Amino acid sequence: MLLYQKLIRIMSIHPNFIRDLSLIRELQLPHGCIAAGYIRNFVWDYLHSYSSQTPLNDVDVVYFDPTEISEEKEKIYEKALKKHVPYPWSVKNQARMHLRNQESRYISVADAMKRWPETATAVGMSLGQHGEFEVIAPYGLDDLFDLVIRRSRYFKDAEYFAARIRDKKWLETWPKLSVAKD
Numbered sequence: 001m002l003l004y005q006k007l008i009r010i011m012s013i014h015p016n017f018i019r020d021l022s023l024i025r026e027l028q029l030p031h032g033c034i035a036a037g038y039i040r041n042f043v044w045d046y047l048h049s050y051s052s053q054t055p056l057n058d059v060d061v062v063y064f065d066p067t068e069i070s071e072e073k074e075k076i077y078e079k080a081l082k083k084h085v086p087y088p089w090s091v092k093n094q095a096r097m098h099l100r101n102q103e104s105r106y107i108s109v110a111d112a113m114k115r116w117p118e119t120a121t122a123v124g125m126s127l128g129q130h131g132e133f134e135v136i137a138p139y140g141l142d143d144l145f146d147l148v149i150r151r152s153r154y155f156k157d158a159e160y161f162a163a164r165i166r167d168k169k170w171l172e173t174w175p176k177l178s179v180a181k182d
Helices: 002-011 017-027 037-047 071-084 097-101 109-113 142-146 158-167
Strands: 033-035 059-063 089-093 124-127 133-136
Touching (some): 002 037, 002 124, 002 133, 002 142, 033 037, 037 142, 059 109, 071 089
Parallel strands (some): 059 089
Antiparallel strands (some): 033 124, 124 133
16 A cells, blocks of 8 residues: 555656546546556656656546447547647547457456556556545556566567567666566
């Protein structure tokens, strides 16, 4: 539980974090949260004592709604978010991602996150109904805070995993990172 409190404390320093979580909550996305690089990069920047944020390629928002799995709905949410903040929003309903990944149906956001390439990326945060922070981290937070890039056990494509590390230049951007051996 200490790492969860540490994550909340660090993310609370982010200058736009509360605003961004509030925007997600206003959309009333079922189990909606900001996830992946938005959180991972900010924590790694913090742990490297960087004075400015590493730019994001996109801002991942995930949710789980098995009753409406159209990609068009996601685009509507992205457009709504861009009206407030000009981020490169990427909204994805995890209830449809099993189709893209050719896997069995996922049962929740956390279940879908287990299939993401890295454990440190499989972290999401949201605001609860009473303004409390909620954290989804199916692999926990150890790898995120230990600066370890580890392939998720459900993600089988080792070549894609290695390409992500190389193409995103993580080891150059955050030199304290290490890559776990399978």
